[in-house]
Amino acid sequence: MRSYPLARRPQGFGQIGRGHKVTTYPFSPRTNGGKGMALSQGWVKRYFKAFCKGFFVAVPVAVTFLDRVACVARVEGASMQPSLNPGGSQSSDVVLLNHWKVRNFEVQRGDIVSLVTMGHKNRYVKVPRGHIWVEGDHHGHSFDSNSFGPVSLGLLHGHATHILWPPERWQKLESVLPPERLPIQSEEDCLRGSP
Amino acid sequence: MLRGVLGKTFRLIGYTIQYGCIAHCAFEYVGGVVMCSGPSMEPTIQNSDIVFAENLSRHFYGIQRGDIVIAKSPSDPKSNICKRVIGLEGDKILSNSPSGFFKSHSYVPVGHVWLEGDNLQNSTDSRYYGPVPYGLIRGRIFFKIWPLNDFGFLRDSPNGHRFSDD
Numbered sequence: 001m002r003s004y005p006l007a008r009r010p011q012g013f014g015q016i017g018r019g020h021k022v023t024t025y026p027f028s029p030r031t032n033g034g035k036g037m038a039l040s041q042g043w044v045k046r047y048f049k050a051f052c053k054g055f056f057v058a059v060p061v062a063v064t065f066l067d068r069v070a071c072v073a074r075v076e077g078a079s080m081q082p083s084l085n086p087g088g089s090q091s092s093d094v095v096l097l098n099h100w101k102v103r104n105f106e107v108q109r110g111d112i113v114s115l116v117t118m119g120h121k122n123r124y125v126k127v128p129r130g131h132i133w134v135e136g137d138h139h140g141h142s143f144d145s146n147s148f149g150p151v152s153l154g155l156l157h158g159h160a161t162h163i164l165w166p167p168e169r170w171q172k173l174e175s176v177l178p179p180e181r182l183p184i185q186s187e188e189d190c191l192r193g194s195p
Numbered sequence: 196m197l198r199g200v201l202g203k204t205f206r207l208i209g210y211t212i213q214y215g216c217i218a219h220c221a222f223e224y225v226g227g228v229v230m231c232s233g234p235s236m237e238p239t240i241q242n243s244d245i246v247f248a249e250n251l252s253r254h255f256y257g258i259q260r261g262d263i264v265i266a267k268s269p270s271d272p273k274s275n276i277c278k279r280v281i282g283l284e285g286d287k288i289l290s291n292s293p294s295g296f297f298k299s300h301s302y303v304p305v306g307h308v309w310l311e312g313d314n315l316q317n318s319t320d321s322r323y324y325g326p327v328p329y330g331l332i333r334g335r336i337f338f339k340i341w342p343l344n345d346f347g348f349l350r351d352s353p354n355g356h357r358f359s360d361d
Contacts, residue, residue, distance in 0.1 A: 056217070057213050059220075060213070060216035060217040060219070060220045061212065061213065061216045063216070063219075063220050063224075064215070064216035064219045064220060065216075067219070067223065068219065104273075105272050105273070115330075116330035117306075117330065128270075129270060130268075130269060130270040130271055130272060131269075148306075151328075152267075152269045152272065152327075152328055152331060153272040154267030154268070154269065154272035154330075154331045155328060155330045155331060156272070
């Protein structure tokens with residue numbers, strides 16, 4: 001028959017041991033400090049690990065979404081009146097810029113588009129292959145292809161499809177080509193061989 | 196068992212999306228490995244060479260004359276071109292005709308750069324399609340990884356003294 005000696009230490013009571021360090025109950029001051037500190041360190045480390053994990057998931061996904069799918073932008077200026085910002089400086093429209101729709105660089109005449117910014121004047125301009133001609137709706141007050149010429153399709157950033165703000169102006173933006181701004185001669189005309 | 200498979204599938208999709216997004220951010224804002232094809236940058240970059248491109252400079256307007264850049268092609272936005280920056284906006288570019296008879300010059304417009312390949316005989320570049328908008332530049336190539344016998348930083352232009360900014 002074996003016996004299990006109870007080791008008694010001066011600082012604690014009710015301590016059960018088998019010769020090596022075990023939990024003391026109740027906690028004595030010395031071991032309580034060590035044990036408490038170990039617990040709080042573990043807590044901080046776990047929190048930090050969870051934060052890093054969340055950060056490296058959330059930030060790339062959000063950035064990729066804003067770059068590739070859609071983002072939101074405030075319209076400034078009067079160059080697109082009356083379709084956008086009809087109220088002038090009182091209320092700026094907020095539009096949805098749809099990157100996903102232009103991922104294959106497909107746009108139609110009449111679409112409202114946003115362009116990556118940059119930095120020529122003839123009466124008639126031939127728009128080269130792979131380029132587009134963009135104009136603001138408000139002719140006198142627009143810095144557009146009339147100033148900087150046709151724009152390369154690779155600069156296409158997004159297709160503004162909706163007005164999101166203010167709520168009373170919530171609408172889908174229609175693709176409309178003003179009749180006085182129709183191309184003089186389109187590609188189809190050339191192919192058909194019209195006079 | 197179906198729930199196990201479904202769970203695994205969703206986890207796989209989740210990881211794919213997450214790593215895809217990290218890859219997009221890495222290439223868009225830091226840099227990546229690129230394989231070049233075509234003869235227009237010989238002898239600096241040969242066909243099927245693998246190079247390292249950094250995409251930070253373009254965000255800070257740090258592209259300089261003499262840099263080799265990757266840009267979206269002006270005539271086909273879905274493909275990329277790899278050329279050297281010969282002129283920045285405002286620079287005067289000397290354009291030689293093949294016979295050397297007419298030496299005319301033009302100025303690079305605001306917001307554009309003038310690109311030329313190192314292999315002048317066999318390169319379609321700004322001499323053909325004109326100045327290229329700065330916004331089409333995607334990154335700067337600065338280091339060659341493959342082939343190993345040409346490992347290291349890229350050389351200066353073999354066509355030297357084509358820069359003119361007086």
